[in-house]
Amino acid sequence: MAPVKVRKICCIGAGYVGGPTCAVIALKCPHITVTIVDLNKARVDAWNSPDFDLPIYEPGLEDVVRQARGKNLFFSTDVDKGIEEADLIFVSVNTPTKKSGVGAGFAADLNYVELATRRIAAVANSSKIVVEKSTVPCRTAESMRTILEANSKPNCRFDILSNPEFLAEGTAIQDLFAPDRVLIGSLQTPEGKDACEALRSVYANWVPSERILTVGLWSSELSKLAANAMLAQRISSINALSAICEATGANIDEVAYAVGKDSRVGPKFLRASVGFGGSCFQKDILNLVYLSESLHLPEVAAYWRQVVEMNEYQKRRFSKRVVDTLFNTITGKKIAVLGFAFKADTGDTRESAAITLIKNFQAEKAFVTIYDPQVPHAQIWEDLKEASPHLTLEQIQKQVTITSSAVEACNKAEAVVIATEWKEFREIDWQDIHSRMSKPAFLFDGRLLVDAEKLRTIGFKVTTIGRGEVL
Ligand code: UDX
Numbered sequence: 001m002a003p004v005k006v007r008k009i010c011c012i013g014a015g016y017v018g019g020p021t022c023a024v025i026a027l028k029c030p031h032i033t034v035t036i037v038d039l040n041k042a043r044v045d046a047w048n049s050p051d052f053d054l055p056i057y058e059p060g061l062e063d064v065v066r067q068a069r070g071k072n073l074f075f076s077t078d079v080d081k082g083i084e085e086a087d088l089i090f091v092s093v094n095t096p097t098k099k100s101g102v103g104a105g106f107a108a109d110l111n112y113v114e115l116a117t118r119r120i121a122a123v124a125n126s127s128k129i130v131v132e133k134s135t136v137p138c139r140t141a142e143s144m145r146t147i148l149e150a151n152s153k154p155n156c157r158f159d160i161l162s163n164p165e166f167l168a169e170g171t172a173i174q175d176l177f178a179p180d181r182v183l184i185g186s187l188q189t190p191e192g193k194d195a196c197e198a199l200r201s202v203y204a205n206w207v208p209s210e211r212i213l214t215v216g217l218w219s220s221e222l223s224k225l226a227a228n229a230m231l232a233q234r235i236s237s238i239n240a241l242s243a244i245c246e247a248t249g250a251n252i253d254e255v256a257y258a259v260g261k262d263s264r265v266g267p268k269f270l271r272a273s274v275g276f277g278g279s280c281f282q283k284d285i286l287n288l289v290y291l292s293e294s295l296h297l298p299e300v301a302a303y304w305r306q307v308v309e310m311n312e313y314q315k316r317r318f319s320k321r322v323v324d325t326l327f328n329t330i331t332g333k334k335i336a337v338l339g340f341a342f343k344a345d346t347g348d349t350r351e352s353a354a355i356t357l358i359k360n361f362q363a364e365k366a367f368v369t370i371y372d373p374q375v376p377h378a379q380i381w382e383d384l385k386e387a388s389p390h391l392t393l394e395q396i397q398k399q400v401t402i403t404s405s406a407v408e409a410c411n412k413a414e415a416v417v418i419a420t421e422w423k424e425f426r427e428i429d430w431q432d433i434h435s436r437m438s439k440p441a442f443l444f445d446g447r448l449l450v451d452a453e454k455l456r457t458i459g460f461k462v463t464t465i466g467r468g469e470v471l
């Protein structure tokens with residue numbers, strides 16, 4: 001049997017992964033019809049909005065959607081029709097960490113993956129290649145295969161592939177146009193290899209063949225967790241060193257620069273910060289921890305868990321530094337938090353360090369003002385509500401205000417905390433901000449973003465991650 005020639009692709013899940021990935025596939029493969037389906041009507045409507053008011057903010061995305069939408073790229077809530085017509089289906093639904101039951105706090109909630117898989121089995125009347133695109137724990141593909149095989153109709157065969165996404169938010173389009181690698185995992189059977197070839201030929205439309213790696217199904221699933229765990233580990237390592245710098249007067253920027261110059265280490269992902277966030281790092285490490293424990297490998301579990309614990313410590317340590325510097329109390333003081341997204345160039349707030357910082361400031365009874373250039377206000381309220389389930393929204397709003405500009409957030413504030421590295425915070429008129437703040441005006445740079453020396457000459461008392469005063 002020759003590999004299927006892919007003509008129609010359906011992507012289940014129009015989120016941060018499925019949306020950009022399949023929009024780029026449509027752009028790069030004009031001969032393939034790509035339909036992205038989602039149960040969430042509001043999200044689909046936004047993808048279809050006449051003025052391209054897309055549901056996610058991602059530089060370059062609008063341009064891709066403008067070029068392909070209506071030609072060979074479609075967004076729809078008709079999940080069944082999408083499944084039925086496609087010869088290849090990406091499953092790109094959400095896989096949050098479980099909140100209750102077995103493995104709560106660690107294991108991934110695979111309910112959405114299972115429901116989507118069952119839907120494919122129920123609806124499909126012809127053979128399909130089913131591609132696991134969501135971040136999932138190892139062996140999920142195996143479960144999907146079991147569900148599909150147990151529920152398939154006669155003459156319907158399902159081949160499962162794992163094709164993890166390595167795009168980073170904020171640079172997703174760049175990452176998709178020129179990926180370091182595309183990873184495709186398949187069963188090593190003739191049918192599995194044919195399915196792998198079918199997907200490989202889709203990416204081959206724009207990705208050089210040496211960058212398309214084909215491996216076994218489990219290796220592919222584990223590689224995704226491993227890549228994210230190792231990236232996060234670099235950040236926790238540099239953040240652990242930032243604590244030593246603060247205590248000794250060494251400068252973490254200089255240390256990272258010196259260490260990164262070793263070509264075996266390399267310069268990327270060594271930027272000390274208030275802590276990593278995002279939908280992947282913590283979730284994937286916790287998946288790895290859970291997997292290790294299930295495999296009776298407690299030392300391996302403890303090793304990876306520490307990467308997450310260091311991240312929590314970094315957020316706690318930073319919050320404490322704010323309180324200590326403001327004369328050991330922030331009760332009743334106004335703290336402006338600039339940035340709420342988990343990193344710059346995205347409106348995504350999942351696991352954002354800002355959420356923890358603000359929660360800590362609330363606990364110290366400070367008044368907090370928040371400004372972020374992209375995150376919708378409703379999202380901020382939702383996140384703060386989820387972080388403090390014992391408080392009502394009204395109670396939270398007595399202490400927290402969201403503003404529409406950085407200047408407004410900083411007005412009469414005792415301290416400014418930079419939580420996200422938005423470029424616009426570097427370019428702010430800090431002289432003007434300083435003149436509006438209570439004195440002494442404190443600034444806490446959680447992202448190594450601003451020129452601390454310059455701000456000190458304006459009059460700010462500046463505290464930076466990874467830099468101490470002891471010499
Ligand atoms: C990550 C992976 O990079 C990507 O390959 C995977 O597919 C999904 O998870 P993402 O979460 O979008 O992508 O963002 P990333 O750029 O990796 O940043 C994650 C967090 O680490 C952010 O909060 C960021 O601010 C922080 N970070 C990153 C640092 O604190 N220091 C650094 O040097 C780099």
Ligand code: ADP
Nearest residue numbers: 013014015016017018038039040093094112116
């Ligand atoms: P990610 O960052 O992994 O893309 P998101 O939460 O942004 O995650 O997107 C996942 C999308 O999948 C959501 O828009 C959700 O509505 C959609 N989804 C979840 N389950 C199903 C399903 N069974 N059928 C269709 N769409 C689904």
